Amino acid sequence: MLYAEQIETVLQRNEWTKVNQKLLAKMISEYMYEDMIKPELIESKEWSSYKLRITDQKFYKYKAKARYFDSYQVDETSITVREGYEERRATSAIEFLLDIQPQIGMSSETAGHLVKELNHTLLADAHMLKEASTPSDQLISQDYAQLEGEMAGHPWITYNKGRIGFGYDDYLQYAPEQQKPVRLLWIAVHRKLASFQSVQDLTFEDLVYEELSPDERERLYHKLEIYDAALEDYFIMPVHEWQWKNVIIQQYSEDLANRLIIPLETGDDEYLPQQSIRTFVNQDHPLKKHVKVPMSILNTLVYRGLPAERTLIAPQITEFIKGIYEADSFLSKECRVILPGEVASINVPQKHYEQLKNAPYQYLEMLGVIWRESIYGYLEDGEQAITLAALLHEDIEGKPYVQSLIDKSGLPVEEWVDQLFKVIMEPLLHFLYQYGTVFSPHGQNTIVVLKDYKPHRLAVKDFVDDVNISDQPFEELDQLTSEIKSVLRSEPPEGLTQFIFTGLFICHLRYLARLLDDHTLMDEKDFWHALAKSIHNYQDKFPHLKERFKVFDFFKEEFTKLCLNRNRMVDYGYEDGDDRPHASEYGKVKNVLSLWKK
Structure with a gap:
């Protein structure tokens, strides 16, 4: 399939220029904040003029406004690039990345992967620019799950929709901004392979009865009977279709061959993906639990799997957090804070990677599920939930x-x-x-x-x-x-x-x-x-x-500056390490709150 209609609609020169200019302004702003680039101040005023030298023959010029916390806001319409005697509008985020590569000490391997992530991000931005249509005055009445599909991604990370592992067909089908409901697949996993954890008073049988209709349970159990498998020997669990086709079948082939994992069928309920891509909100029955499943794509620094040690302990952490809440009248009576708990989980390790010392973390997070309480179950009459990102x-x-x-x-x-x-x-x-x-x-x-x-x-x-x-x-x-x-x-x-x-x-x-x-x-x-x-x-x-x-x-005068773009671009790269990368520390950031220290 050529996707000619989508390409013709979305990939047009003017729109491509707009998304590049916007991303380029963001890159310059955040790389200045993270001290990766050090432009020369040409003229100081509210919107100051800056010049960033690339070579003796090439430099960028732009206007930026200084903000608190050592931040900058770059005017996307002001960015020009001069090469030799020619000066032109800067309209390529990737050209800029390649220009600064030697200055910031980014390896060619890292730059190559990052170009890929930036291209994915720009393509998604072009889609959002072309498809955005709902005015803010209408969006304020939008439901929580639908509103998530309007969001543009991480405000700080410049390659925020990299989604390495997705093809264009996957993007159109599974990206949150496409707002397409999905139905999750259900599989059976032998209990000697998987582990189930839950908060007190929630059994696996209770969970299945809450999440699946009688008709669904009958159909799934009938599939097990066809395989001559005893129901009491298996857990049944949802998986995402992308993960099943791209990861599970290939990496768990031995377990499939030995009927330790058995494919059942697709569930009836439709879910909407949230911004994290791997968390899903039930659209047919909003009070049912939100489902978090692994999707082994690389996006905003990490593979979107489910770390085994955290999946195993999720219900215990929920009980710890809720225990604090229930015993504290300020939290429970005055703030009335809502804590949607991760009440149950299943983890299914892949035995070969589990035996491998210092195995890349992505291979330890491939199959599992976490069930989280629905936010809708906590809302009272007249209340509406939005993520902070919506603001x-x-x-x-x-x-x-x-x-x-x-x-x-x-x-x-x-x-x-x-x-x-x-x-x-x-x-x-x-x-x-x-x-x-x-x-x-x-x-x-x-x-x-x-x-x-x-x-x-x-x-x-x-x-x-x-x-x-x-x-x-x-x-x-x-x-x-x-x-x-x-x-x-x-x-x-x-x-x-x-x-x-x-x-x-x-x-x-x-x-x-x-x-x-x-x-x-x-x-x-x-x-x-x-x-x-x-x-x-x-x-x-x-x-x-x-x-x-x-x-x-x-209220202290400065904090260690944590950097997210620097982490990928300079410090960590695309190394397949045994632990998830953490934010880089680089220099200090002045704290504006110190102005009001008592």
Whole structure:
């Protein structure tokens, strides 16, 4: 199939230029922030002029606005490239990448793979530019699962839709922005090969009865009978069609031959993929659990598998987090924070890779499933859930989604933002200060529950991947088993603080501050002052924790700068290591919140 119709519709010169210019501006902005490129300041003003020398004969010129946290915002329409005597608009993100390769010390191997990821990203951006149609004023009434399909991807990582492993047919079928429902395949896995874990009082049989209709169960069980397999010897579980065709059949052939894995049939329910690609929300029965399954594609630094050790322990971590919530009246009665738990999981190792010392981590994450409670089961009348990432969205006309929310709420911008910070910060800070436990509250894991278009409550998900604990001797952590401690990352004070500082402030709020400032909704400095006030307001409520406020200090003058693009481009490359890459540390970042230190 040539896909000629899609190519003709999406890949047009003007649109290709637009997505390149936008990505190029993002690349320059983020590479300046991460200190990978060091342009010369030509003229200093609100929008300063910069020159980046490539060779004696070639350089880029552009205008950029300095932002807080040592950040920059590049004007995408201002970027030109001069080569010899010719000056032209810069319209190729990949040309720029190849130009800076020697300067930043990127290997040819890394550059080659990165060109591939950037091409995939640009193609997806071209699709989104051509297909975007819903105005922000309408999107604010969009359902949580559908809204996810409108998002443009990670705001910081420049190759944010690389999706190495997907063909173009896979992109059209499975990418979240395509908003195409999928039905999951069901297989049976022998119990001597797989392990099932769950929270207390949830058996495997209970789970199957909740997730599958009587007709589905009958059909699946009948398939087992055809193979002369005893039902009590197997777990049944969902897998994604892409993973089944591209990974499971090939890598688990021996288990298929020995009938330790048996293909059954496709389930009836339709699911929508979320931004993580591997998490799915049930569209036919929204109260059924969200399903997280491996998809062994490389996207935003990591393969999208399910790490075995975390899959095995997911329900225990859910019980730990919910135990804190249930015993703490501030979290459960005042904040009423929502914690959709990962209540059950199945892990199926591939025995040959499991026996291999230091096996590439991608081969240890190929087959498993995590069932997470549905966000819809927690919503009350009049409540609407959105991911924090939605607040960065702009429609095709440039109107921010957040502006439409604020307009509809009837609140002044400052009051709406104050309410947002109260809703988000108080439960996050309480988990950190009182319990030495922190979430990684980036745009996908953090859910804002709105009521009357105003921030009302916070929901946080994905405990198993993004909960971390303090290495300090806090009595609140004494209850943790050695098994949980061996899986959860234990961090020193700044490292733990970084999950909120970088995960929320740098990875999300600095873009929201820029967006509000660009649209003259709220001055950038006033935005950060409001955030500082929200932290002080929390601290004033809990003076008995004042020593811990010093341990986890959000007001110190600078933090270690964590870098996401540098990690792939310079430090880690595309090495097939035995552990997932973590953010690179490089230099320091000035903290604007220090202006309001008490």
